[in-house]
Amino acid sequence: MPELPEVHTFQQILNKTILGQRIQQVVVHDAKILRNATAETFAAALAGRTTVDTSRIGKYTFLHLDNGQFVQFHFGMTGDLHFYNRDEEPPRFERFTVVLNDGMRLGYCCSRKFSRIVLIDDLEQYVLDKNLGEDALVIKAQKFLGLMEGKRTRLKAFLLDQSKTAGIGNLYADEICYQTKIHPASTLDALSREQKQAVFKAMHDILHEAVNNAPSYQDYPENWFWEKWRHEGEVGPEGSVVKVIKVAGRTTYYCEGYQTLFTNTK
DNA sequence: TGTGATGTTGAATG
DNA sequence: GCATTCAACATCAC
Numbered sequence: 001m002p003e004l005p006e007v008h009t010f011q012q013i014l015n016k017t018i019l020g021q022r023i024q025q026v027v028v029h030d031a032k033i034l035r036n037a038t039a040e041t042f043a044a045a046l047a048g049r050t051t052v053d054t055s056r057i058g059k060y061t062f063l064h065l066d067n068g069q070f071v072q073f074h075f076g077m078t079g080d081l082h083f084y085n086r087d088e089e090p091p092r093f094e095r096f097t098v099v100l101n102d103g104m105r106l107g108y109c110c111s112r113k114f115s116r117i118v119l120i121d122d123l124e125q126y127v128l129d130k131n132l133g134e135d136a137l138v139i140k141a142q143k144f145l146g147l148m149e150g151k152r153t154r155l156k157a158f159l160l161d162q163s164k165t166a167g168i169g170n171l172y173a174d175e176i177c178y179q180t181k182i183h184p185a186s187t188l189d190a191l192s193r194e195q196k197q198a199v200f201k202a203m204h205d206i207l208h209e210a211v212n213n214a215p216s217y218q219d220y221p222e223n224w225f226w227e228k229w230r231h232e233g234e235v236g237p238e239g240s241v242v243k244v245i246k247v248a249g250r251t252t253y254y255c256e257g258y259q260t261l262f263t264n265t266k
Numbered sequence: 267t268g269t270g271a272t273g274t275t276g277a278a279t280g
Numbered sequence: 281g282c283a284t285t286c287a288a289c290a291t292c293a294c
């Protein structure tokens with residue numbers, strides 16, 4: 001499920017549940033999502049450690065351990081966290097559980113195993129190697145506009161590019177395009193400076209609103225696009241019609257007749 | 267029952 | 281180098 005605001009919520013859950021706690025043991029049910037560890041090495045790396053901090057860049061969350069190591073959580077499409085006590089049944093699709101000293105458990109779940117759990121020694125170097133862009137909540141307008149300069153890629157592809165800004169996924173990209181009334185397949189070289197600034201503002205406002213108000217894919221403002229109109233053929237604002245196309249290889253919803261296509265090349 | 271899915275990566279192509 | 285498309289990953293829900 002998760003894009004930046006949802007991952008932010010996961011970070012809050014880590015903060016509320018295991019931050020500052022000592023990990024008694026880790027039980028691994030399925031090591032597939034551990035990208036650089038086996039069930040044994042992963043469990044051994046965490047057992048006895050105390051968690052001292054968390055951080056987040058885009059859709060990546062990092063749990064900081066007291067020995068200087070880090071655990072990366074990337075939730076893929078279906079990652080989820082469940083906090084429960086020893087008497088409760090483990091949640092469905094749990095892949096591993098972190099057992100705390102007091103017996104509480106934090107279960108990591110994902111049905112489709114697209115999650116990426118990675119043990120990291122040097123976080124700074126790791127982020128550099130990954131070529132991860134600045135977090136979409138943190139990046140400043142000037143830098144964002146600078147990244148667009150000279151590019152001819154389509155707006156949606158740019159928004160989804162995690163090496164430019166980190167954190168925007170398919171749904172939020174559509175939302176940003178909708179709120180700026182720009183067709184997602186518009187190319188950057190055809191957009192005015194004012195339009196690019198509007199894109200930044202929409203990104204900023206949408207993400208902040210989601211982080212402040214929406215813990216998951218629920219409870220979004222009802223005037224948001226995907227809440228209201230994300231259904232093919234629906235009648236959108238100003239008599240527009242919701243269309244479904246592929247942009248940047250991803251299923252894309254937009255309002256034909258409301259969002260304008262800007263392009264120089266076609 | 268077949269198809270597509272909120273994400274990432276790497277290969278292939280223009 | 282840049283941009284785009286596709287397949288793969290693994291499994292579930294519709």
